Amino acid sequence: MTVHVRPFADADEDAVVALWQAAGLTRPWNDPHRDIARKRLVQRELFLVAEDEGGLVGSAMAGYDGHRGWVYYLAVAPDRQGQGIGRLLMTEAEARLAALGCPKVNVQLRSGNEAVTAFYDRLGYAADGATGLGKRLIPDA
Template sequence: MTTIMPYRDHHFAGVASLWAEAFPDDSSWNRPEVAIPEKMRFQPDLFFVALEADAVVGSVMAGYEGHRGWISRIAVLKAFRGRGLGRSLLDHAEARLAALGCIKVNLQVLASNAATAEFYARSGYAVEARISMSKRLGGR
């Protein structure tokens, strides 16, 4: 049986392994040793793991700044995909955001990641006519 719960420090190694499998070409600022401590500093209650017999098999980060919610870093181990776990993680994060008063959730998907875009489309997300822009601060 899979359980979704808030991330705790003892989940670090499991999340690091999961992200290494799910995001093998990740940017340095998204690596677990950078991203997880930052998330634990800000809205740690919006970082969730899926556990199967105490092993991390999935994760999702969410955020809310009072106007829009965000979903990021959703991942499921390859051996556990196709069981609805990604959808359960997404539903869990959305429910927590809604409980905070969030009425709209945004997310970003690499244009080359058609499978992930399709997953979100099946979950009710739609492409909006927007340009995604970013700026790295502080040399990270």
């Protein structure tokens, strides 16, 4: 099946949330529907989905703050992993960020998700000596 990447459409929301859940990306403290609602308001064109004739099989949410680009919620349906869909999504996200003048892209890996490190290694990502810290300003739960 041919997979193509396109911008997220409102009708994709439930399928995207189901994909994130199947891929193990959701957490109790992050409401995925709220994350999607927030992304609809900012750089919506950087929220990508991958689909084939069978439906939605991947997603990537990117952003650019004028200094760095970021990719979040990179997800591929568990039964479609290892087929190049993640690479396709990252290539498109990187191209869109580069078109905005973005000089560097960062990703964050959750503790316990080290298995995905090899995927990012193959794409040219490497530890850069930074530690991610976070502070919640608006609680979802």
